[in-house]
Amino acid sequence: MAKYALSINGKTMSVEADADTPLLWVLRDNLNLVGTKFGCGIAQCGACTVHLNGEAIRSCVLPISAVGTGKVLTIEGLSEKGNHPLQKAWEELDVSQCGYCQAGQIMAASALLKSNPKPTDQQIDESITNICRCGTQVRIRKAIHLAAKQSKSN
């Protein structure tokens, strides 16, 4: 066990964990930030997507010892009032079915919109590689376009 001072959602949080513990389990088990989900453990499904220094990463394969002073953003910190344009678009278009993968989808989409505020369908195809078993992809795509439109007009 070692001590780590992590920067999560703008706050410094200290945890004690084995060096090889993935960030996912530190978030969920040590810090009770359970919005980040476990789906595969091998960076395939994207349910565990968070931002590290503004980029979408899969927290299930990132050991805590590799996080260092990097700024971690989770779904809980995406917006103060749960009103990020993507969160609003997701609700407006009633995207979710079971809802389990959606936090990861939103984190992947928010990283995309940061680097590309108005993505095309093809760019969405290329950058949103998360799995949704319920089949909400059509609505996810529409919600990303809607959020892009609304962010622009803000």
Added chain:
Amino acid sequence: MKSINSRRDFLKVSAISGGGILFGMVLPQVKSNATPTAAADFMPNIYIKIKPDGSIILLAPNPEIGQGVKTSLPMIIAEELGLDWKKIQVEFAPLDVRYGRQAAGGSGSIRGRFAELRKMGAAAREMFVNAAAQTWNVPAESCTVEDGMVIHTSSGKKLSFGELSTKAASMEVPANPTLKDPKDFKYIGSRMTDVDAHLITTGKPLFGIDTRRDGMLYAMVARSPAYGKTLQSVDDSAARKVNGVKNVIQLQNSVAVLATSTWAAKKGREALIIQWKASEKLENSSEHFAGFKEILEKGPSARGRNDGDIDSVKQQASKNLDVYYEVPTLSHGQMEPLNYFADVQEGKVELFGPTQVPDQLRNDVAQKLGISKDIITVGLPRQGGGFGRKLMTDNGVEAALISAAAKSPVQVQWTREDDMQNDFYRPAEMYRYQAALSSNELLAWHQSAVGIGRGIRGDSYVAGALSNYRSDSQGFTSNTPTGWWRAPGACTMAFVAESFFDEVCSELKKDPVAYRLDFFKKAKEAPIGRLGYDPAKYQAVVELVAKMSNWGTTPPGVYRGFATWFSFGSYAAQVVEVRLEAGKPRVSKVFCAVHCGRVINLSGAENQIQGAIVDGINHSMFPKVTFVDGAVQETNFNSYRFLRMENAPLDIEVKFVESDEAPTGLGEPALPPVAAAVGNAIFAATGKRLRKLPFVEQLG
């Protein structure tokens, strides 16, 4: 408290502490209907709770696995009761015999509860109206209800349900409340966002995996690595030394490691040294398919439907088709890996976690632990998908056994690999389809099916419209477990029957839409034997989807496939459009028409249809499970491939046939036709007939 009318036929009132009343369905096995509730809550019935501050909570009785019933079931109550939807909250109902069938399966939640919930809402509404009428000393008929208020129309006086609750509690429960005229429906048929949408988008704890309790340990379980292997010996000395590991529990055929975190439990499990021995045959998928072929060549043993005389028609036909189709074993792959929380104490057991059948789970735990089910409470979280996996109770029973042995509250977490190797799979199947054709007509249809488990029985819709029809089947014994998988039976037979019908159309140079309509006409006018479907409804969805897609005028560069199927009381017809991207087909657009009776939540209903279509595209294209020596080869999403955004259609257009009939199934019926519609579109694009799932392996 006022005396209670004993003549009511389905509602029952009983006194409870604090002045509230409660009624539920009369069920003979219920001795007392009294339900303890917070002293000041008023429950007009088991679905509606009114807090002292006037806030209203509706109780959703069935598990939510993504099919939307936590939203749509309360919508029915809110409609009849006359509530302001924006002001209500929804909670899961506790497991209680008075709620009847509290399960998610067979597309049955709305079908089974529509009439009941309307009556419950209407009865409560009448109680509030009567309470207000008495207060104002006016006739009940002079009052109306809107947004949780009773309004005296002529004077404009208003009282809220909250203000009326004490008085309403003393009202007689109406036995036959007057239901709303459907033309006045405000919520039923409208678009409502999922009640948990904001909690989902903000990452709040909602799921079984998010369960946390004081003193809880996290567990991982080492289970058999292959079907046919059992536990021989365990050396847990290294596991016990892993940092955070608190306990190791040996069960009958598995070993659980309990720790202070999920990661420590996983590392502890990795440190176990276990010897497994082969105690049964270790099976291979290749042997399954070879066995199927042998049976189909001989002819399966069980005769199903047998209309006319297919053998003599085959001999006289100008052409006979004889082809084999196969579908692989599939895993459920729900996004939330299985987990379960159990706290087994002396005289008190708490169970909490994902299940589609909480009542069955409670019975199974009671039986396994040898305890009374009366001491067991079962709580339901929202669930990260079901697809039939959680109709089996193994995850909950296992957690209870571990908690009982460890004497500790425990959260058992499965990895994706655990889920893949320990599933109750959609069985692998093989079909032989034979047809006898004249120069311009289908004369006979012969379906033979074999699959792991009991085998597939059922008829495709040409039965009832064709003079010569036969279906045979046979089960195949295997120690690989099978279970229910979304739209069981229909999900594979529709692929085969609808693909083969397209082959027949192609041979006869018939338009597949027009030729199907011919068969529905025959079935309507002169049915042959039993009709297992309503040809008029089939016709309605086929005509609607043809109109939606402007069938017959395909845009350039687009190839189309068509299929339709009836299941779980509902009809779905689909046109799938495929484009070739670098020579490879991609589904670009899908049109779907559905007849499911009255639609409750239009947004949720469309979401189910769109989701079922993406699910169908996914499972027609990508994944399969292969057994080698009893072990699943596809252990995670790197090899058990799932569709991504780049494989999803850009648009799915859904329309419902307008209907005043009671709702029929919705969570499953749009899935079955998809694989055939995709395969038929690929045939149109490439000239290649794909008779085996998944398609991607055959596309080069």
